[in-house]
Amino acid sequence: MPTYPNFGSRPGGGISYTAASASWQHGQNLSIGLLRMEGGTFSTPHYHNDEQFIYLLRGNIRVAISGEVHNAAPGDLVHFPPGALHEIAVSGEEAAEFLLSRGPARENPNDDVFTPDGESARSLLRGKS
Numbered sequence: 001m002p003t004y005p006n007f008g009s010r011p012g013g014g015i016s017y018t019a020a021s022a023s024w025q026h027g028q029n030l031s032i033g034l035l036r037m038e039g040g041t042f043s044t045p046h047y048h049n050d051e052q053f054i055y056l057l058r059g060n061i062r063v064a065i066s067g068e069v070h071n072a073a074p075g076d077l078v079h080f081p082p083g084a085l086h087e088i089a090v091s092g093e094e095a096a097e098f099l100l101s102r103g104p105a106r107e108n109p110n111d112d113v114f115t116p117d118g119e120s121a122r123s124l125l126r127g128k129s
Contacts, residue, residue: 026105033100033109037061039093042126045085046115050103052080054088059096062089064124085116089125 020035020043037043037059045064056076063070063078065086072078080086090096102109115121 022100022109024109026107029105030101030103031105031109033102035098035100037088037090037096039090039095042089042123043087044115045087045121045123046113047083047085048080048102048112048114049082050112051082052100052102054078054080054098054100057097057099059094060091061096061098062091062125063087067124069124085120087123087125 020037020041022033022035024031024033035054039059054072054077056072056074056078058074060074061072063072063086065078065080066084070078071091106112
């Protein structure tokens with residue numbers, strides 16, 4: 001079984017729809033990223049056709065998923081169903097770090113990211129983190 005020493009210390013490619021920095025590892029069927037978002041930063045509303053989970057390691061975040069807003073703290077697991085419009089905002093000044101799973105595996109984390117137009121693109125979190 002392979003191991004990936006110092007996984008989080010390897011800077012990875014940026015993600016166009018968020019201010020997060022990321023380190024990624026790709027398996028046969030799943031990609032996993034260690035993402036870091038600085039305090040006060042956010043993603044734009046977006047969705048994917050795949051299912052995602054994030055496991056919060058550090059910091060506090062607010063998430064909007066299909067129009068509902070939730071708070072998450074270290075140790076919380078957040079689920080994004082396929083096609084669910086979602087966004088993330090870091091609460092406070094402390095950075096947030098979380099593991100993010102994406103299946104199927106993909107070398108480019110920007111693959112299968114859709115950002116809506118019009119009213120659907122309106123943030124529920126911006127300015128409220």
